[in-house]
Amino acid sequence: MRTAFSSRSRAQPSALAAAFMLIALVTGCTVGPDYQPPAKPSNDAYDINDTTSGDETPDRSDSRESIPKQAFDRARKVRSDWYKIFDSDKLDALIGHALQHSPTLAAGRARIKAAREVVKENQGALYPQIGVNGGYSRNRVTGAQFGITQASFTNVFNLYQTQATASYDLDLFGKTRRMIEASNAQLNEQQYRVIDTYVTLINNVVATAITEAGLNAAIETTRDIAKSQANALKIVRKQIKYGAAIDADATQIQTQLARTRASLEPLRKQKTLAINRLAVLVGSNPGDFSDPGFTLDQLRLPRDLPVSVPSQLVDQRPDILAAAAAVHAASAQIGVASANLLPDISISGSYSRSALTPADLGDPAFALYSLGASLSAPLFEGGRLHAAKRQARDLFVAALSDYRATTLSAFGEVANSLRSIESDARALEAQRTALKAARNNLKTVRTQLRNGAADYVNLYTAQAQYQSAELDFTEARVTRYRDTADLFRALGGGWSHDSGSPVADTTGAAVSGKAANAHVD
Numbered sequence: 001m002r003t004a005f006s007s008r009s010r011a012q013p014s015a016l017a018a019a020f021m022l023i024a025l026v027t028g029c030t031v032g033p034d035y036q037p038p039a040k041p042s043n044d045a046y047d048i049n050d051t052t053s054g055d056e057t058p059d060r061s062d063s064r065e066s067i068p069k070q071a072f073d074r075a076r077k078v079r080s081d082w083y084k085i086f087d088s089d090k091l092d093a094l095i096g097h098a099l100q101h102s103p104t105l106a107a108g109r110a111r112i113k114a115a116r117e118v119v120k121e122n123q124g125a126l127y128p129q130i131g132v133n134g135g136y137s138r139n140r141v142t143g144a145q146f147g148i149t150q151a152s153f154t155n156v157f158n159l160y161q162t163q164a165t166a167s168y169d170l171d172l173f174g175k176t177r178r179m180i181e182a183s184n185a186q187l188n189e190q191q192y193r194v195i196d197t198y199v200t201l202i203n204n205v206v207a208t209a210i211t212e213a214g215l216n217a218a219i220e221t222t223r224d225i226a227k228s229q230a231n232a233l234k235i236v237r238k239q240i241k242y243g244a245a246i247d248a249d250a251t252q253i254q255t256q257l258a259r260t261r262a263s264l265e266p267l268r269k270q271k272t273l274a275i276n277r278l279a280v281l282v283g284s285n286p287g288d289f290s291d292p293g294f295t296l297d298q299l300r301l302p303r304d305l306p307v308s309v310p311s312q313l314v315d316q317r318p319d320i321l322a323a324a325a326a327v328h329a330a331s332a333q334i335g336v337a338s339a340n341l342l343p344d345i346s347i348s349g350s351y352s353r354s355a356l357t358p359a360d361l362g363d364p365a366f367a368l369y370s371l372g373a374s375l376s377a378p379l380f381e382g383g384r385l386h387a388a389k390r391q392a393r394d395l396f397v398a399a400l401s402d403y404r405a406t407t408l409s410a411f412g413e414v415a416n417s418l419r420s421i422e423s424d425a426r427a428l429e430a431q432r433t434a435l436k437a438a439r440n441n442l443k444t445v446r447t448q449l450r451n452g453a454a455d456y457v458n459l460y461t462a463q464a465q466y467q468s469a470e471l472d473f474t475e476a477r478v479t480r481y482r483d484t485a486d487l488f489r490a491l492g493g494g495w496s497h498d499s500g501s502p503v504a505d506t507t508g509a510a511v512s513g514k515a516a517n518a519h520v521d
Contacts, residue, residue, distance in 0.1 A: 030174025031342065032335020035181075035328050040311040041407065046415035048072055048307050052425035065435070065473075067428055068303045070421065070484075076306035078316070078494030083206050086481070087300040090292055094282060095205050101283030102201055108194035115187040122183045125176045128168040135161045160361055163352035170346060175339030182332035185325050192322035199318060199493030201281065206485045208277050213294040214478030215271040218471060222264050225467040229257040232460040239456065249457050256464065296477055302484065307418070308491050310411060316492040317410050323403040330396040337389040343377035410490070417487040424483050428476040431469070438462075438469040 052070045079085075083095055099105065136158065143153030171177060233253045239245035279289035314320050349371040355361045378385060445462040448454035488494070 029172065030177055030335065031338040032174070032178055033331050035185075035331050038314075038324075041314060041411075043309040043311055046310065046411055046418065048074060048309070048418060049422060052422050065432055067425070067432060067480075068301055070302065070425065071304050072307045072418070073304055074307055074309060076304070078306050078308065078488060078491050080494045082488045082494050083202055083485075085300075085302040085484075086206070088209075088294075088298050090294065090298065091206065091209050094209065094278070094292060095202055098201055098205050098282040099198070102281070103283055104197055105194065105201065108190075108197050112187070112190050112194055115183070115190045119180065119183045119187055122176065122180045125169065125179070126171070128166050130164070130166045132162070132164045134163070137161075157356055159354060159356065160358055161352065161354045162361060163350060165348070165350045167346060167348035169344065172345050173339040173342045175336055175344070178332045178335035178339065182329045182336065185329035185332060189322045189325035189329065192318045192325060195495055196318035196322060199489060199495060202493060203485055203489040205278065205281050207482055208274055208281065209292070209294045210299070210478060210481045210485065212271060212274040212278070212292070213296045213299060213481075214474060215267055215274060216294065217296050217474040217478075219264065219267045219271065221467060221470050221474060222260060222267060225464065226257060226260045226264070228463045228467070229253060229260055229460065232456055232463070233257055235456045236460075245455070245457075252457070253460055256460075296474070296481070299481060301480060305421070305484065305487060306491070307487075308414075313410060313414065313491065314407060316494075318492060318495065320403070320406055320410055323399075323406040327396070327399045327403050330392070330399040334389065334392045334396055337385070337392040341378060341385050341389065343375055345373060345375050347371070347373045413490040414487075417483065417490045421480075421483045421487060424476065424479045428473075428480055431473040431476040435466075435469040435473045438466040442466045 050072060081092075084092055138156070139159055140154070140156045142148075142155075143150065146153075169176065233250060236245050236250045236253055240247060240250055275289065275291050276286040278292065279286040282289070308316060349369070351367065351369040353361050353363075353366045353368070355363065355366045360366055442459075442462040442465075445454050445459050449456070449459050
């Protein structure tokens with residue numbers, strides 16, 4: 001239950017002056033916790049080494065098998081166009097198309113606009129609310145309501161009315177200001193969510209392009225394997241015809257050939273799925289999308305990788321910033337709930353004229369006006385308002401825990417990306433060693449075959465080992481490219497270091513990356 005006290009009277013200039021003095025005195029009071037930035041995390045949340053294993057100077061004679069050593073640079077910032085490090089015009093164009101036509105980004109930008117209007121809506125409550133109205137009515141009045149039944153006491157007349165009203169809530173304890181603070185924080189959260197979608201979209205396009213490049217390499221290698229097996233089978237069958245080989249030799253090769261050809265279909269299926277995924281990511285129908293035909297040789301592995309320390313990461317990961325904005329909004333809602341428990345004062349006034357003819361509306365004699373103030377305060381609400389305040393505090397604690405969980409998850413992603421790059425670099429070197437050994441073995445068997453020291457079954461076996469090593473090496477190359485892309489995603493995608501935000505055209509200003517926290521007194 002709220003009690004309300006009000007007064008209305010003909011106002012004097014001194015009353016208006018007193019009202020504005022009262023406004024100036026009370027508008028500085030805002031209840032609830034004030035939002036404060038968090039302490040920066042320690043920079044030992046994850047380890048950063050200096051370099052990975054690899055070639056100091058890549059061999060230009062066989063760039064496909066060269067493995068550049070990658071160095072981690074703590075001083076460099078992540079580029080907003082980080083995907084250009086792969087030096088692929090085809091990939092750059094595809095990402096540009098995705099950013100322009102992604103329906104997910106378009107929906108996010110629309111939600112930002114809606115959140116911005118909520119801020120403007122709440123800000124409007126800080127100003128006086130002024131309205132005008134006018135009316136006309138045809139009235140019949142009789143003396144019956146006074147117990148008079150004579151017809152002479154019956155009157156029919158027209159009534160014209162105009163009125164201007166104004167009201168102003170003093171926001172005594174800052175409820176409106178806390179609502180504005182909360183809506184601003186929610187706007188920031190929505191902006192960061194859209195930026196996170198922007199960063200994720202770029203990473204998904206890059207990862208899918210790398211996947212297609214790897215599948216194209218695997219399909220090409222598998223076809224070469226099938227071709228060599230078919231040639232070997234043809235030769236062995238001729239040897240069987242002249243008694244130089246037995247049927248078991250042909251059966252063995254034929255079985256392997258059938259298995260190799262069978263493995264092509266799953267690879268083709270995966271390639272089709274990757275192309276369809278690219279189509280969806282760039283906002284196209286799969287039926288209208290042309291295969292970009294990515295290959296690993298069209299992509300370059302960068303030698304230098306920027307790495308952010310944890311204290312920098314919390315200021316550039318959009319998901320961390322979104323979680324911080326959610327904490328800010330939850331903190332402001334505590335202030336709103338606290339203000340609901342306290343008195344509220346508002347002032348209002350009206351000026352009207354009523355007359356029997358339109359011409360009389362201009363006569364000051366028909367003017368009426370009033371100015372007054374009202375105070376309302378809760379006396380008994382059945383515990384509802386106190387429960388709402390406790391709920392706001394609990395939601396703040398939940399938002400704060402979500403922020404910490406998001407931060408820990410981000411640190412884990414960066415740590416995993418760094419370890420994956422280092423480990424997979426060593427794995428790629430090992431696969432290259434195995435590939436070179438298989439190639440040397442194949443050369444030896446071919447020499448032995450010419451000298452009569454080996455047969456075609458030995459050659460087939462050596463070819464199969466070499467081509468299997470090629471498949472393993474190709475898969476290891478794909479993993480290295482994907483690890484690099486995942487690191488840039490884990491570091492936040494570099495959007496905060498761009499000349500403008502991905503959502504600047506929607507919000508009217510670029511969003512800066514500033515993480516924050518809050519506390520409750």
